[in-house]
Amino acid sequence: MDPFAFPPLTALLNAAYGALAGLSTFLEPLAGASAAALAVVLVTLLVRALLIPVGISQARAEQTRSRLAPKLRALQRRYKKNPERLQKETLALYREENTSPFAGMLPVLAQAPVVGILYTLFIRPDIAGHANDLLAHDLFGAPLGQSLVSAVFGGTMTPATGLVFGALLVVMIAVAEVTRRVFRPTPVEGDDSPMNSPTMLRIASALHYLTAVFAVFVPLAAALYLTVTVIWTLVQRMVLRRRFPLAAPVRA
Numbered sequence: 001m002d003p004f005a006f007p008p009l010t011a012l013l014n015a016a017y018g019a020l021a022g023l024s025t026f027l028e029p030l031a032g033a034s035a036a037a038l039a040v041v042l043v044t045l046l047v048r049a050l051l052i053p054v055g056i057s058q059a060r061a062e063q064t065r066s067r068l069a070p071k072l073r074a075l076q077r078r079y080k081k082n083p084e085r086l087q088k089e090t091l092a093l094y095r096e097e098n099t100s101p102f103a104g105m106l107p108v109l110a111q112a113p114v115v116g117i118l119y120t121l122f123i124r125p126d127i128a129g130h131a132n133d134l135l136a137h138d139l140f141g142a143p144l145g146q147s148l149v150s151a152v153f154g155g156t157m158t159p160a161t162g163l164v165f166g167a168l169l170v171v172m173i174a175v176a177e178v179t180r181r182v183f184r185p186t187p188v189e190g191d192d193s194p195m196n197s198p199t200m201l202r203i204a205s206a207l208h209y210l211t212a213v214f215a216v217f218v219p220l221a222a223a224l225y226l227t228v229t230v231i232w233t234l235v236q237r238m239v240l241r242r243r244f245p246l247a248a249p250v251r252a
Contacts, residue, residue, distance in 0.1 A: 004120065014128035016117050021134060036137035036144055040118065040221050044228040047114050052236070054110060059240035064097055066246035111229065115222055122219035134221075139164055144221040164220065168227045169212055175230045176208040183237065 004013050020039055027035040027042075071093060079086035122145040124132055135145040141160030148165045151157040184205065211230055215223040 004124075010128050013117065013120060017121055017127045017132070017134065020121065024134070024137065033137065034139050036134055037139040037221070037224060040144075040224050041228055043114075043118075044225045045232070047111065048229060048232045048236075051110055055236050055240060059237070059244040063244040063246055068093065068097060069247070115218075115225060118222045118225055119218055122221040139220060139224065142220055144224075145219050147219050147223075148216040161220075165216070165223065168223050169215065171227055172212040172215060172230055173209065175234050176212060179230075179234050179237070180205050180208045182234075183241075 004010055020036070020043065023039040023042065024036040027038050031038040072090065075086060075089050075093065079089060121127070121132070121134055125135065126132055135143070137144050138160075140163070141158070142164035143161070146156065146161060148161070151161045151165075211226050215226050218226075
């Protein structure tokens with residue numbers, strides 16, 4: 001079943017198509033065949049600018065969680081053999097501090113529909129019954145509607161596609177490495193909770209590279225969005241970390 005056959009979603013997709021196609025047309029004198037790619041970059045910057053207040057909220061939530069960490073470890077030790085009481089006391093502590101263990105996830109959740117719409121716009125040959133002209137656009141010769149996986153396994157790989165995707169992946173991996181090093185969680189001595197285990201800390205570090213893995217499966221337009229947004233995220237986190245520094249780890 002095609003969810004975009006549902007009239008409200010069809011109208012939403014068509015409106016997004018019209019806006020992106022119109023912006024691409026406006027940018028053609030400046031960017032030529034890469035106008036749609038530049039339009040995707042501008043849309044990404046607009047979305048991230050609109051989410052700045054959410055990013056500030058996320059930074060505050062991280063600061064609060066770091067301040068609450070010693071209290072949470074104390075609860076874990078006290079109610080180690082009573083998981084239900086531990087969950088109840090943990091939620092009570094978060095309520096008392098007017099925060100949530102899930103605070104800070106909104107930036108990711110808010111961007112999911114944008115990525116989903118971009119993905120859909122560049123994989124469908126038609127939108128609301130008319131031809132999808134966005135598929136005719138490229139970035140330096142690499143089609144915006146083609147993914148790296150489909151190019152490799154579909155036999156349509158070209159040097160331009162390889163170079164463009166390669167450049168984006170290098171940028172994403174470099175940003176992930178910087179993020180991993182700058183925001184690496186500090187193990188707390190004496191904390192025997194699962195989240196402080198070496199295995200979980202390694203998994204948390206590896207998750208920084210997940211965006212680059214995801215990017216090889218989506219159309220180039222969506223991969224371009226992901227590249228711009230991870231750069232924005234890194235810069236924003238570095239700025240906000242200075243404004244909202246984390247509490248120093250306390251030995252349990």
